[in-house]
Amino acid sequence: MIKMTASKWLIFLLILLVPSIVLASAAEWRMIPEESSITFTGIQNGAPASGSFKKFSSVINLDPAQLNDSKVRIVIDMNSVSTSFSDFAATLITADWFNTKLFPQAIFESKQFVKIGDNKYQGNGTLTIRGKTEPVSITFVTEALSKNKGRVKGSVTLKRTTFGIGQGEWADTDAVKDEVQVDFVITADKNASG
C-alpha cells in the first residue's frame, strides 16, 4: 500500500472534487450529433460554395438563468470537411487552406454570454483555426424541444484571411471572397437529474 500524508490526501480529494464543482455551475448538455450540423458558405467567382464538417464535439454548459456560469467549447475535426464536389474538400484540407496535417482541429470557446432578445443570445469568445486564435462573437437563438432537449441555431461571418485560410495566390480575395458564413445547429439533451 502507498502511504499518504494528510496533505496528499487533501490534494487527492480536491482533484476528485474539482470536476464536480465545475459541473455544478450550469446544466451540462450532451450534443446529439445526428441532429447537429456545422456548415459554411464561401463565395467563389461571385457564387456561393458550401460545405460542412461531419465531426465535431461540444461541451455545453448553458443555462439562461446562470449565464455568468455558462460556457461552451466546440471542437471541430477539420479533416471531416465535406463538400458535394470532392475536389473542393480535397483542396480545403491542403497546406494552403486548413492545413489539417498541422492543424487538425478548430476550437470555439466562449465563457461570456449576453441575452440580446427573446431566446436570443450573443456568445463572446475565441475561435482557433489553423493555430490562430481570434476573438469572435456569435449570435444564436435557443429553442426548447422538450423539457430536457434543446436546440441552438446561429451563424457567424468570418474573414478567412484572418486565420490564414488560403495561402499564397489564394490570399487574393478576388476569386474566393474573404467572408465566409458559418451556420450551426446544435441539438442537445441533458439528464433529467442534471
Added chain:
Amino acid sequence: MRLKNTENRFGLISIFLHWLMALLIIGLLILGLYMVALPISHEKLKLYGWHKEYGLLALGLVAVRLLWRLINITPRLSLPLLEKIAARTVHWAFYFFMVAMPITGWLITSAAGLPASFFGLFVLPNLISPSEEQRLLFQQIHQWLGYGLIATIILHASAAFKHHFINKDDILKRMIS
C-alpha cells in the same frame, strides 16, 4: 447594307451574330481545353468562372439568334440538293451544339454544387441537386459534345473555304458583307 436578311443576302444582324458567336465559341473551346488540364490553382478557378459566364452568354445569344432566324428569312442556297442538305444539316447541328453545350455545362456546375455567377449580376439556380455521379456523367457528355462541335466547325470552315477558293462563289463573301 440592311439590318434584315433578303432572299439573296444576309443582313447586318445575322452577320454580326454569326461572327460574334464564332469568336465566343472558339474562345470557349480553347479556354475549356486549356483549363481542364490545369492542376487545381487560383488560375484554374478563375478560368472556370469565366468559362461559365461566357458559356451562359453564348446560351443567351443563341436564343436571340434562333429567334432572329425564325422571324427573318434565310437567304437561299443555290447549291445542288445534296450539298444543300449537307450545309443545312451542319447549320442545324450548330444550333444543337450551341444549346447542348451550355446546358450540359450548367448541369456539371449544378451537380458539382458550385453554381455560376453571371458577371456578378445574378447566380444561376442549380438545375439538379449535387451528385458526384451525375457530375462525371455530364462532364463526359460536355467533353464529347465539345469534340463534336470542333469537328463540325472544321467541316463548316472547310466547306466555306472550298466554296471561296475552289468554286469561287459568293458563299463565304455573303457572310462577310
